[in-house]
Amino acid sequence: MEFIEILGFVAGMCTSSSILPQLIKTLKTKEAQDVSVFMFIVMMTGNSLWVYYGFDKSDLPIILTNFLALGLNIAMLVLKYKYRHS
16 A cells, blocks of 8 residues: 555544544433534535545545545434434
8 A cells, every 4th residue: 555545544534533522422412402414414415425536536545434424424413313302
């Protein structure tokens, strides 16, 4: 693996995992009323487009890290609706 691919994975992991503190806080407090559904829909759209772009360019760091981000964003939306009456 070349240095630039490693750099891509590290950059992608940093940006993709940035939602983890919000996910952890939501799981601990069981509250998500301040979470913006629109923002997560926009992020999921962007992540999906990046995945498509990554497949087109055969770029594994882009594909994998944006799949991760997409999954975390979906998880956050699930929690938003799970705790909507809290």
